[in-house]
Amino acid sequence: MAESLQSPVDAVDSNALELVDRASAAAAKGELLVILDFDRTLTSNFMPDGQRVTSAHGILEVASVLSETFKSKAQELFRKYYPIEIDEKMPIDEKVPIMHKWYGQVHELIMKENVTKDNIAGAVSSCKTIRLRDGMLDFLQSCQSHDPVIPV
The missing domain is CATH 1.10.150.340 (Pyrimidine 5'-nucleotidase (UMPH-1), N-terminal domain)
Incomplete structure (x- = not known):
């Protein structure tokens, strides 16, 4: 009988886990650069009142x-x-x-x-009328507080 998944990590593609491991190692050596698209990646689509963000x-x-x-x-x-x-x-x-x-x-x-x-x-x-997605401010601050700093 198949064992049930105990953790969300169990369901992740092994290639994704390898990518996370490589990114972690690169960050530790100061060789990681985070490149992000701005519209609708870092920002939410809507303000709390339902208005579209700019x-x-x-x-x-x-x-x-x-x-x-x-x-x-x-x-x-x-x-x-x-x-x-x-x-x-x-x-x-x-x-x-x-x-x-x-x-x-x-x-x-x-x-x-x-x-x-x-x-x-x-x-x-x-x-x-701009709003970061939940967790993005913490993510960006984490990149900036990392030693060495992870450029974004």
């Missing part, structure tokens, strides 16, 4: 860090690409390269805006 690009737009020309061009790209992003019938392997193209085009526009770290810090600190 996207990373949206924070800059709301704070008037980005020009009207940028906003117009970005909106044009949004109208073109967003229907593709939410198309449930399009296979992921077709969708992903198109999404990369969209994000690349938006980032090119942002680079032309000469946005500074101070602009970003000010925009984020003034935004009232």
Whole structure:
């Protein structure tokens, strides 16, 4: 008779456990770098009241860090690409390269805006509609308090 699972770890893919072991070893040697996507990975989709959170690009737009020309061009790209992003019938392997193209085009526009770290810090600190997912603040603080610090 099969033994029941005693721990959530019992159900984890052995490749995932190997990855965690390698990451732990790399962190101990100061060789770990955490790369995270911002929108909807670190942040929640909704505020506690149910309002949608502002996207990373949206924070800059709301704070008037980005020009009207940028906003117009970005909106044009949004109208073109967003229907593709939410198309449930399009296979992921077709969708992903198109999404990369969209994000690349938006980032090119942002680079032309000469946005500074101070602009970003000010925009984020003034935004009232952004919320980290549960546990993310602890995760980020853990990375920063690790010896050596794990760059994020």
